[in-house]
Amino acid sequence: MAPYQYIERPSPFTVKGGSSLPIFAVTPAHIETGTIDPVALDWAGKAGYKAETGSLLLIPTSDGHLGGALFGLGKNPSKAPFLTGKLARSLPAGEWHIETAPLTANRLALGYGLGSYRFDRYKSEKSAGPTLLIPQDADAPDIKRQLAGVFLARDLINTPTNDMGPAQLEAAFRALAAHYGAETSVITGAELLDRNFPLVHxxxxxxxxxxxxxxxxxxxxxxxxITLVGKGVCFDTGGLDIKPASSMLLMKKDMGGAANVMGLALMIMDAKLKVDLRVIVPVVENSISANAFRPGDIYRSRKGLTVQIDNTDAEGRLILADALAYADEEEPDLLVDMATLTGAARVALGPDLPPFFTDDDQLADDLNDASIETDDPMWRMPLYMGYDRDISARLADLTNAPSGGMAGSITAALFLKRFVTQTKSWVHFDIFGWAQSERPHSPVGGEAQAIRALYQHIRRSLR
Known part of the structure; x- marks a missing residue:
């Protein structure tokens, strides 16, 4: 398998294994009961090693060379399923293998692979990391395709806008499609008006x-x-309702929805799933110039609904409205949209737990199951129709920015729902697309959210 990767990088895995060094992944119970390699146990005792969560202890040979490592899983390894990702950033360069570990082979390898990610495109010096012998009973092809999808999303989000504007995002989109033999079409500039995508324009x-x-x-x-729609705002100044400087620092990530659906599409295509896949990404930069759209303007959408602009910084739902209406015209069996849409979602659930909205209870249950199985967190939020009145406007059918500041992620989802009327099943994800702090399986920076769970759900739905 040779999955498309936006930025080529060395594999975190090795298949050699002949001279690899052992890693003993252990809990405190292993140390206390002495149920590990005697040499490693002796060195742990001398060093006072307690196998605390994420702790690493290098083990020397009798002649003073590096002989292996002890890696602490803590008392409850299930609470940190991807803890082995920390090994990819803490082990010395070289080839390693897991000697013992109370973890499944797939989870162990996936965690290590996720943690191996580095975004060093702009670094003058690049250091080689360690490589891990992938366990024989792990599903190596599927692990590698999931990593490729996650890394693609991270790479796209991490790349600054001077190298990831609308034209460059289109190039990445075309390259992904070409790698898997997919057909592409692009509508650009004034042609958007001719083809009835007025809000994107x-x-x-x-x-x-x-x-x-x-x-x-x-x-x-x-x-x-299966149709995937992703918000592709390559940078968001806020428009004429300009953001403060502090709020613009991470706005290169406002195309995180596009990055995530592209990562998910990679997984689907690489696995050769028996689906009719369609991916739609509206791509813009929300800038300021003499022809920028204004607060108070009213525009007609592709669906015919008119939208009153009450805040130019609520632009994501506008481009999604046209894209979702377009997707809905073909009545897909499943329509998924992903967007870095509202700050309200972050206030409600924080940066690491993306909310999703759907009125399909069975789909919600299936996604919850997939989320638990893959340790890819998400949380269902209500499409509470009692708030639908809040998206009404005095002079138009809808407002893009309800007043009052309450239930912002719900009213945004309800706004999008107005443009999905024929699809059999629809789900909207309001993602953050960014890891604010380092975790074992990811550094600070762009992040893939919910796509491993969505991939699992789609695979299962085809059985």
Missing amino acids: TVGRASADAPRLLEMRWGKKGHRR
Whole structure:
């Protein structure tokens, strides 16, 4: 398997194993009962090693060379399923293998692989990391495709806007499609008006890099129709309702929805799932110039609903409205949209737990199961119709920014719901797309959220 990766990087795994050094992944009970390698146990005793969560102790040979390592899993390894990711950033360079570990082979390898990620494209010096002998009973091809999808999403989000504007995101989209033999089409600039995507054009017209709508098709007609829509705001100044400088620091990540659906599409295509896949990404830069859209403007959407602009910083839902209406016209079996949409979602659930919204209870249950199985967190939030009145506008059908400041993630989801009327099953993810602090399985920076669980759900739905 040779999955597409936006930035080529060495594999975190090795298949050699002949001269690899052992890692003994242990709990405090292993140390207390002495149920590990005698040499490692003796060295642990001399060093006062307690196998605390994430602790690493290098073990010398009798002649003073590096002989292996002890890695602490703590008292409850299940609480940190991807703890082995820490090994990828703490072990010395070289080849290693896990000698003992109370973890499944797939979870062990996936955790290590996720933790091996480095974004060093702009670093003058690049250091080689360790490599791990992938366990024989692990599903190596599937682990590698999941890593490729996650790394693609992280790479795209981490790349600054001067190298990841609308044109560059289109290039990455085309490259992904070409790698898997998918068909692509792109509508750019004024053609968006001719083809009835007025809101995408409105939001992106002030940028020197023209707005565009990207579309990819892969698979076979007659198979389950899966459509993915991702918000592709390559940078968000807030428009004329300009953000303060502190709020703009991370706005390169406002195309995190696009990055995540591209990562998910990679997994689906690489696994050759029997689906009829369609990926739609509206791409803009929300800039300020003489022709920027204004507060108080009213525009007609692709669906015909008119939208009153009450805040130019609520632009993501505008471009998604046209994209979702377009997706909905083909009545897919499953329509997934992903977007870095509201600060309200972060207030409610924080940066690491993305909310999702759907009125399909069975889908919600299935996604919850997939989330637990893959340790890919998400949480269902209500599409509470009692708030639907809040998205009404005095002069138009809808407002893009309800007043009052309450239930912002719900009203945003309800706004999007107005543009999905024919699809059999729809789910909206309001993701953050960023890890604010280092974790065993990821450094600070761009992050893939919910796509491993979605991949698991889609795979299972085809059985």
